Amino acid sequence: MLVEDGKIGIPIYKVVIFSNGGIFMRHAIVTAGTKGLGRKVTEELLENGYSVTATYRSDHKKADELAQAFKKYENALQILQIDVCNPGQLSDLVRSAYERFGRVDCLVNNAGPYIFERKKLMDYEIDEWNEMMRGNLDAVFHLLKDVLPIMRRQQFGRIVNYGFQGAQDAPGWIYRSAFAAAKSGLVSLTKSIAYEEAEHGITSNMVCPGNIIGKMKESNIMDSRKYNDEQTPVGRSGTGEDIARAVLFFCNDASDMITGTVMDITGGLDVINRHR
Known part of the structure; x- marks a missing residue:
């Protein structure tokens, strides 16, 4: 898939035609892309x-399940077991993605540890704090160090990170202090890289x-519209498809003017303050 120009040493990429007849010109890495919100992103990209x-x-x-459901895309889909808290992995x-597909165009940092138990900062264990930082912030740093050189050579790249409602204003989030601190730091990193x-x-x-939450993470918009959600002002729950549409x-390619942007996708629901 990769041909080197002998004169100037710049990678030149062929269009790849797979056995199912599809042509794939862009490659994306999606962390935690086999279930939940990440699965819908993987599906939409494919x-x-x-x-x-x-x-x-x-x-x-x-x-x-993902591999079987998208068997027709087996030549365009690679699934790897990775712990995002492990820099070596x-x-x-990144090496496996590049070796197989010859390029890395999009990095979607969907993975991020989350502690569902509601507790104050003083109740966090040191290991829990470290996991929040390593999985939600440090992991992005390590991935950027590996993918940015590839994207610079290509003169093309798309980085998409995940935050939480209002993250760009660094709000306090009761019972979610470690996660909120990591994601607020990620906002600044996102804009700095932009x-x-x-x-x-x-x-x-x-x-x-x-x-x-729940099955809505892997559901689509039409399914969500079948049920009324009284808590969400727009009247329906958010879905994985809502997030995947934004990522796409x-x-x-034409979204080059949009960078350093933080997009809330909440349906008008105040997620942070609803438990206060």
């Missing part, structure tokens, strides 16, 4: 002509999902 390297941490069953991820890498054709943006928008 169905819109991207090849995808999706990762999972431990749920082999969900990884197998993150380097292996400034630093713009000259290389690389954009960096963030999506901030609202209260999307940021990844689009």
Whole structure:
């Protein structure tokens, strides 16, 4: 898939035609891309002509389900078991994606540890704090160190990170202090990369999902509209498709003017303050 120009040493990429007749010109890495919100992102990317390297941490069953459900895209889909808290495994991820598909165009940092138990900062264990920081902030740093050189050579790249409602204003979030601190730091990193890498054709943006839970994470918008959600002002629950549509928008070739943007996708629900 990769041909070197003998004169100037710049990678020149062929259009790849796979056995199913599809043509895939862009490759995306989606961390935690085999279930939940990440699965819908993987699905939408595949169905819109991207090849995808999706990762999972431990749920082999969900990884197998994705592979079987999208068997027609087997030449365009690579699934790897990766712990985003392990920098060495993150380097292996980027290397595997590049070796198989010859490029990395989009990095979707969907993975991020989350502690569902509601507790104050004083009740966090040190290991829990470290996991929040390593999985939600440090992991992005390590991945950027590996993918940005590739994207600079390509003069094209799309970085999409995940935050939470209002993250760009660094709000306090009761019972979620560690997660909120990591994601607020990620907002600044997202915008800093947008400034630093713009000259290389690389954009960096963030999506901030609202209260999307349970089966809605892997559901689509039409399914959500069948049920009234009294808590959400728009009248329906958010879905994985809502998030995937935003990610696809940021990844689009024509979205080069959109960088350093933080997009809330909440349906008008105040996620942070609803438990106060």
